[in-house]
């Protein structure tokens with residue numbers, strides 16, 4: 001039996017086709033990754049990357065020199081060697097409609113010096129550090145001239161677009177606000193109250209709740225586009241990561257660690273993307289969307305932008321909470 005479900009407040013639809021439901025299987029996520037001796041992101045190989053713009057070490061934030069690198073680091077941020085956008089982009093002479101110079105910044109955030117490390121195994125101290133790094137780096141690039149949006153995301157597993165297996169996140173600062181966020185803001189502007197606050201209110205006691213703590217809830221959204229999609233939402237109406245104090249950053253890190261651990265236990269050879277959605281506009285409501293990659297968008301999705309999801313979110317939650325360490329209402 002299929003069901004066409006509408007997004008909470010956008011004109012977007014998905015098809016929940018539970019008749020096709022199977023536990024997901026994905027190809028081995030990192031089977032062709034480089035070994036640690038060859039990995040540019042491993043400690044000891046710092047000279048193989050550009051100088052770091054920020055190195056987090058023992059509570060300090062340092063920078064590399066051109067010919068010297070900081071060793072013994074906890075988290076290391078440096079420009080992507082093959083950037084999607086660059087601060088040195090040349091002016092475009094063409095007056096063709098729709099052409100802009102590719103100005104912006106593209107940074108890699110290596111979350112651990114250790115090649116074998118996994119985000120869902122981080123302790124609280126390291127989860128908090130990573131969330132602080134997310135906050136610092138977002139604010140750093142948000143303040144740059146000509147930057148309209150900072151996209152922060154993580155690709156885990158080859159199938160999710162990660163070319164290296166060493167755990168890392170990326171940040172791309174763009175000179176334009178993404179149309180998808182403008183569309184959301186337009187839809188939100190005609191509503192009487194924030195629709196995300198409504199989602200928190202509606203879903204906090206429902207069968208789509210996966211995890212909660214004092215500051216955040218994690219849900220499998222009613223309109224999940226892909227199997228095991230999860231959204232992290234602050235209970236309070238806060239639009240941007242700069243609005244979180246350290247207690248909240250730790251709560252946020254705990255959410256990520258807990259639900260990625262759940263996904264890892266549930267989905268064989270897990271691959272996923274997660275993305276931070278945030279705007280420095282008091283009307284917006286910060287959220288993180290985690291989308292496991294268990295299949296690829298095909299002709300129907302590209303034709304209609306309607307996603308067929310074979311795992312109803314309510315069933316996904318059952319699977320996720322079914323493990324030996326049920327996380328429901330933990331803490």
Ligand SMILES: [Zn+2]
Nearest residue numbers: 039042115166
């Ligand atoms: Zn490595």
Ligand SMILES: [Zn+2]
Nearest residue numbers: 194197237285
């Ligand atoms: Zn809100």
